[in-house]
Amino acid sequence: MNYWLMKSEPDVFGIDHLASRSGQTEHWDGVRNYQARNMLRDQMRLGDQVFFYHSNCKVPGIVGIAEIVRAGYPDHTAWNPDSKYYDPKSTAEKPIWYMVDVRLVRKLKRTISLEELKQRPELAEMPLVRRGNRLSVMPVSPQEWEAILALE
DNA sequence: GCCAACGTTGGC
DNA sequence: GCCAACGTTGGC
Structure with a gap:
């Protein structure tokens, strides 16, 4: 099993949006970055755990x-001209962009802030806390996963 | 709202 | 293939 961290803007799609969805499940659409796409498409597996x-x-x-409840499959919002994620270069025959389905496992008892994460030496290698990082999907090591959960 | 950092685009 | 211009991300 792998661990991940996925970013979302709460005004657009936050943890409470996910909680209110049917089955507390939603597709994670709109990723338009190749590095993140590759992880969605090639590395995420059913049952992988994700920090929201x-x-x-x-x-x-x-x-x-x-939790990942469906592994990578083509992001159909890229084919919809009315979607803000529309990308005419992507087609059903040759999809460029991918998404996964995620289901809420639980909300944390409290927010573990970026500020707090930055203070932990054992988390210093995470892309998240490194300057200028803009990846919206990133791997988390088992050690980092445990260290973060211990902060809760 | 500002702006640094970064990825992408497109002219050459 | 280089690189300047541009658009976006996301912390602050």
Whole structure:
């Protein structure tokens, strides 16, 4: 099993949106970065665990845990001209972009803030805390996963 | 709202 | 293939 961290803006799609979805499950669409795409498409497996991270908000940080319930498949929002994620270069025959389905496992008891994560020496290698990082999907090592959960 | 950092685009 | 211009991300 792998561990991941996925960023989302709470104003757009936050942990409470996921919680209110049918089956507390939703597709993770709109990833339009090749490095992140490769992870969605090639590496995420059923049952992988995900930290749900809120970005671009008052207190950025990890707010919950989700689980991959469907491995990578083509992101159909790329084919919809009305979608803000529309990409005419992607077709059903040759999809460029991929998504996964995630189900909420639980919300954390509290937000583990980015500020707090930055203070932990054992988390210093995470792309998340490194300057200028913009990856919206990133791997988390088992050690980092445990260290973060211990902060809760 | 600002702006640094980064990825992508496109002219050459 | 280089690289300047541009758009986006996301912390602050």
